[in-house]
Amino acid sequence: MENYYLFKIILVVALFVVSLVVAMYSTFAERKISALMQDRLGPNRAGPFGLLQPLADGIKMFMKEEIIPNVSNKTLFILGPCLAMTTALMAGVLIPWGGKVEFMGKPYDLQVTDLNIGVLYIFGVTSLGVYGIMIGGWASNNKYSLMGAIRASAQMISYEIAMGLAIIALIMSTGTMSLGEIAAQQDAGLANIVYQPLGFLIFLICAFAELNRAPFDMPESESELIGGYHTEYSSMKLGLFLFAEYINMFISSAVIVTFYFGGYNFPFQNEINEALGLSTNMATALGTLVMFGKIFFFIFFFMWIRWTLPRFRYDQLMRLGWKSLIPLAILNILITGVVMWMNGKLN
Amino acid sequence: MTQYVFYFLSFLAILSALMVVFSKNPIHSVLYLVLTFFAIAGHYVLLNAQFLAVVHIVVYAGAIMVLFLYVLMLLNLNVDAEPVKKNWVKFAGVLSGGLLMLTLVATFHKAETMPLIQDNPEIGVTANLGKILFNEFALPFEISSVLLLSAMIGAIMLSKKDTKK
Numbered sequence: 001m002e003n004y005y006l007f008k009i010i011l012v013v014a015l016f017v018v019s020l021v022v023a024m025y026s027t028f029a030e031r032k033i034s035a036l037m038q039d040r041l042g043p044n045r046a047g048p049f050g051l052l053q054p055l056a057d058g059i060k061m062f063m064k065e066e067i068i069p070n071v072s073n074k075t076l077f078i079l080g081p082c083l084a085m086t087t088a089l090m091a092g093v094l095i096p097w098g099g100k101v102e103f104m105g106k107p108y109d110l111q112v113t114d115l116n117i118g119v120l121y122i123f124g125v126t127s128l129g130v131y132g133i134m135i136g137g138w139a140s141n142n143k144y145s146l147m148g149a150i151r152a153s154a155q156m157i158s159y160e161i162a163m164g165l166a167i168i169a170l171i172m173s174t175g176t177m178s179l180g181e182i183a184a185q186q187d188a189g190l191a192n193i194v195y196q197p198l199g200f201l202i203f204l205i206c207a208f209a210e211l212n213r214a215p216f217d218m219p220e221s222e223s224e225l226i227g228g229y230h231t232e233y234s235s236m237k238l239g240l241f242l243f244a245e246y247i248n249m250f251i252s253s254a255v256i257v258t259f260y261f262g263g264y265n266f267p268f269q270n271e272i273n274e275a276l277g278l279s280t281n282m283a284t285a286l287g288t289l290v291m292f293g294k295i296f297f298f299i300f301f302f303m304w305i306r307w308t309l310p311r312f313r314y315d316q317l318m319r320l321g322w323k324s325l326i327p328l329a330i331l332n333i334l335i336t337g338v339v340m341w342m343n344g345k346l347n
Numbered sequence: 348m349t350q351y352v353f354y355f356l357s358f359l360a361i362l363s364a365l366m367v368v369f370s371k372n373p374i375h376s377v378l379y380l381v382l383t384f385f386a387i388a389g390h391y392v393l394l395n396a397q398f399l400a401v402v403h404i405v406v407y408a409g410a411i412m413v414l415f416l417y418v419l420m421l422l423n424l425n426v427d428a429e430p431v432k433k434n435w436v437k438f439a440g441v442l443s444g445g446l447l448m449l450t451l452v453a454t455f456h457k458a459e460t461m462p463l464i465q466d467n468p469e470i471g472v473t474a475n476l477g478k479i480l481f482n483e484f485a486l487p488f489e490i491s492s493v494l495l496l497s498a499m500i501g502a503i504m505l506s507k508k509d510t511k512k
Contacts, residue, residue: 120401127409153417
């Protein structure tokens with residue numbers, strides 16, 4: 001039992017560190033990818049290939065002067081970025097990062113906890129993510145920030161509905177709400193994307209909207225609202241907001257991979273593991289590596305879209321959410337139901 | 348262990364509920380209400396009702412309170428903008444609140460306390476809840492969904508622009 005707790009504590013700390021490192025290097029990747037797309041070089045001064053740039057950015061963030069506007073609501077002004085960071089870090093505990101791990105002679109799942117309401121928990125944490133932005137934006141006592149906060153909340157609520165409906169179709173076809181089981185089910189058979197192509201598309205679009213990433217970055221659209229909800233923020237409090245966005249991107253990529261792309265599974269994994277004669281731990285490590293490969297692809301995809309597509313207008317965004325995605329998601333549920341009924345999976 | 352968690356959550360729930368009433372700033376009130384919802388969701392988890400707990404968070408803390416906050420931010424109420432009620436309104440409020448308190452105290456005084464029986468720890472699992480809702484309680488469930496649908500249509504009708512003008 002003590003080994004169990006020790007393993008979970010190590011896993012939680014590792015998860016925390018990995019999330020932060022991935023988020024750190026995502027900022028670097030974003031700048032490099034934007035440079036690639038715009039035929040520039042990008043950051044290349046700090047260290048070889050500019051690899052130490054995130055470190056330099058971090059030091060800069062901490063060293064900058066901290067300004068709290070006089071007229072703003074101080075407690076809430078500080079609470080905003082803290083909440084954004086907390087909610088960003090909360091969802092990672094449910095994601096199965098790999099198969100079984102042998103630790104001190106006993107097998108454990110490479111997952112902090114596997115709730116039987118896992119999918120709903122993820123959904124709940126995402127819906128709480130807006131509080132940091134709203135509180136921060138309102139407490140800044142700045143019209144631009146307030147506009148950003150209001151846009152963020154309206155956008156989140158609109159796209160949450162379509163996202164929830166897309167998840168319902170997924171739950172119908174997998175028959176479980178535990179993320180561990182969803183990942184394990186895709187072990188032998190096909191990945192869920194084959195059964196839920198439309199659901200995946202809806203989920204992906206909603207993920208963009210929930211993350212406030214371009215083309216849905218209305219809450220912080222710099223050409224209209226200066227910086228949106230974080231206009232008044234400086235120093236590490238701004239850093240926390242930006243960091244939370246990248247951690248969210250990492251976690252939602254992991255969720256997309258787990259839901260629709262087999263998580264830590266890969267084609268012919270059993271054959272490959274047997275052919276290479278890998279032990280349990282090595283096989284799990286290989287699976288985790290594959291999963292991270294998929295996650296990095298999605299992080300790249302998020303950046304690719306950001307530097308390719310222009311921003312929506314707000315009415316276009318609302319029309320897409322309410323008039324296209326929600327009916328499509330309901331249609332998807334209907335199709336899923338009919339297909340399951342024809343295959344005799346309903347009883 | 349569970350008992351300590353229970354006392355902590357109860358303390359948190361009551362304290363933040365009181366703070367909802369006593370905060371001068373409406374935004375603070377909403378945030379304390381969100382905290383109350385979290386404490387109550389914790390109680391649901393203690394009662395093995397995980398589904399209820401997480402739905403409570405998603406619906407109340409994640410959606411309804413965000414809308415509350417949204418409206419309050421648009422109104423931008425300040426402390427000094429709070430309207431001063433007339434004395435007879437205050438008196439009526441105190442009287443009705445006291446009456447409610449009396450009813451509650453009388454109810455709980457008479458109520459029998461029963462030990463919590465958790466013979467089936469799987470009772471709160473979503474699959475079981477779904478089976479019960481769609482078999483035993485299918486009719487009330489459907490009726491309440493019709494009620495929600497009519498409320499939704501009503502809201503859309505109210506907010507729709509009058510095209511005749």
